[in-house]
Amino acid sequence: MAPLLDIANLTVEFQTSTGPFRAVDGVSLDCDRGEILSIVGESGSGKSVSMLALMGLLPWTAKITADRLSFDGRDLRTMSSRERRKIIGRDMAMIFQEPMSSLNPCFTVGFQLGETLRLHMGLDRAARRRRSVELLSLVGIPSPEDRLSNFPHQMSGGMSQRVMIAMALACNPKLLIADEPTTALDVTIQAQILDLLVRLQKENGMALILITHDMGVVAETAERVQVQYAGQKVEERPVAALFSDPRHPYSAALLASLPERAHVGGRLPSIAGMVPGAFDRPEGCLFSPRCDFATDLCRRGVAARTMPDGMVLCNYPLAGGVPTGHPAAAAEAVR
Numbered sequence: 001m002a003p004l005l006d007i008a009n010l011t012v013e014f015q016t017s018t019g020p021f022r023a024v025d026g027v028s029l030d031c032d033r034g035e036i037l038s039i040v041g042e043s044g045s046g047k048s049v050s051m052l053a054l055m056g057l058l059p060w061t062a063k064i065t066a067d068r069l070s071f072d073g074r075d076l077r078t079m080s081s082r083e084r085r086k087i088i089g090r091d092m093a094m095i096f097q098e099p100m101s102s103l104n105p106c107f108t109v110g111f112q113l114g115e116t117l118r119l120h121m122g123l124d125r126a127a128r129r130r131r132s133v134e135l136l137s138l139v140g141i142p143s144p145e146d147r148l149s150n151f152p153h154q155m156s157g158g159m160s161q162r163v164m165i166a167m168a169l170a171c172n173p174k175l176l177i178a179d180e181p182t183t184a185l186d187v188t189i190q191a192q193i194l195d196l197l198v199r200l201q202k203e204n205g206m207a208l209i210l211i212t213h214d215m216g217v218v219a220e221t222a223e224r225v226q227v228q229y230a231g232q233k234v235e236e237r238p239v240a241a242l243f244s245d246p247r248h249p250y251s252a253a254l255l256a257s258l259p260e261r262a263h264v265g266g267r268l269p270s271i272a273g274m275v276p277g278a279f280d281r282p283e284g285c286l287f288s289p290r291c292d293f294a295t296d297l298c299r300r301g302v303a304a305r306t307m308p309d310g311m312v313l314c315n316y317p318l319a320g321g322v323p324t325g326h327p328a329a330a331a332e333a334v335r
Contacts, residue, residue: 003030004207005054005175008068012046012053012231015061021278023049025231031175031207036198038210038222038239040254044275046231047211048097051177055094056084072174090120093168094177099160103152109136109163110148116170135166139196158189165196172204179211194221215254219243227251230275230286237310245320247312249291252321285315293323 012024024046031037039047053064054076069076071092076084096102104112113135114128123131129148136144139162152160161181168176178197182190198221201208210221218225218239225242227235227250235248246252255261256269273290276282285302288294297315304313316323 002073004033004072005031006068006070007066010050010066012049013063023231027233029226031209033207034205036208036222038218038225039228040212040218040225041228042213042275045228047228048179055088089116090171091173092175093173095164095168095181097180097183099164100157102164103160105152109150113167116167120171135170139166157185161193173206175207177209215258232286234313241309247317248314249293250287252318293326
C-alpha cells in the first residue's frame with residue numbers, strides 16, 4: 001500500500017542577489033497513515049523549508065523541483081492551485097513555530113477558527129460556533145465559549161499554541177505537520193503540548209510529522225526519525241535503532257551532546273563549527289569540515305548507503321561508534 005505522503009528528491013532553491021541558494025538538496029521522505037515521523041537537525045538544515053514547500057507556502061523566489069510529490073495518492077506537482085487549496089488546511093494541516101505571530105492579531109480566536117470551518121466544511125454560523133467550542137475544549141482550553149471572543153494578545157503563549165492546534169485539527173486532517181510546536185514555551189507547557197499532540201494523533205489516527213531540533217522530544221514521541229544537515233537527509237532509522245547505534249557521525253554527535261549522556265563533572269560535548277551557508281558550502285560531504293572521521297574521499301564526494309532498517313549518507317558509516325571501512329580503523333586492525 002502506498003504511503004500517505006511520498007516525496008522523492010525534493011530540491012528547493014532561492015534566488016538571491018548573488019545567485020541561487022539551495023536550502024533543500026535532494027530530500028526524500030515518506031509517512032504512513034497513523035505514523036509519527038520526526039525530522040531533526042540544527043537550524044538551517046532545511047526541515048521547515050521542506051514542509052513549507054509541500055504545503056505550497058514558500059514565496060515566489062523559491063524554485064521547487066521533485067521527482068515525486070504525492071499526498072494520499074494524488075500528485076501535488078500537477079495539481080492546480082485551486083485543487084491544492086482544497087487540500088491544504090483540510091486534509092493536510094500545519095502548526096507553525098511561533099504561535100504569537102501565527103495568529104492574526106486583528107481578529108478574534110472565534111473568527112479565525114470559524115474561517116477555517118467555513119472555507120473547508122461550509123458550516124453555517126451556529127455550526128461553526130459549536131464546532132469551535134468543541135475544538136477549544138478538545139485541546140484543553142478552559143471556558144472555551146468565553147475564549148472565542150478573545151484576541152491573540154489576550155492569551156498566553158501556551159494558550160495560543162493550543163488555539164493553533166485546534167485550527168489545524170478543525171477539519172480532521174489525515175496529516176498534521178508540527179513545526180517546532182514547543183519553541184518559546186516553558187518546560188511544563190512543552191510537555192503538555194507534546195502529550196496533547198500524541199494523544200490526538202492516536203485518537204484521530206492521523207499521520208504526524210514532528211519537526212524539531214530536540215532529540216529528547218524525538219525519543220519520547222516518534223516512531224521513525226529523519227536526520228537532516230545543511231538541506232540533505234543524512235540518516236533515516238527507527239528511533240530505537242538510531243538512539244542505540246547511530247550510523248552517521250552527525251547523528252552520533254547530536255546524541256552525544258544530550259545533557260543526560262554527559263559525564264558527571266565533565267564538559268558537555270558540542271559540534272565544532274557551523275552549518276554551511278551560501279558562501280562556505282564545501283565540496284563532497286557537507287559535514288566533512290566538522291567531522292572527526294573525514295578523509296580526502298569525503299571531501300571529493302559522498303555516497304548514500306541503504307541498510308535493512310533505513311539509510312545513511314556517509315562513506316564510513318558508524319557501527320558501535322567506529323567508522324566502518326575507515327583507513328585509520330583498518331590500519332589499527334593490522335597493528
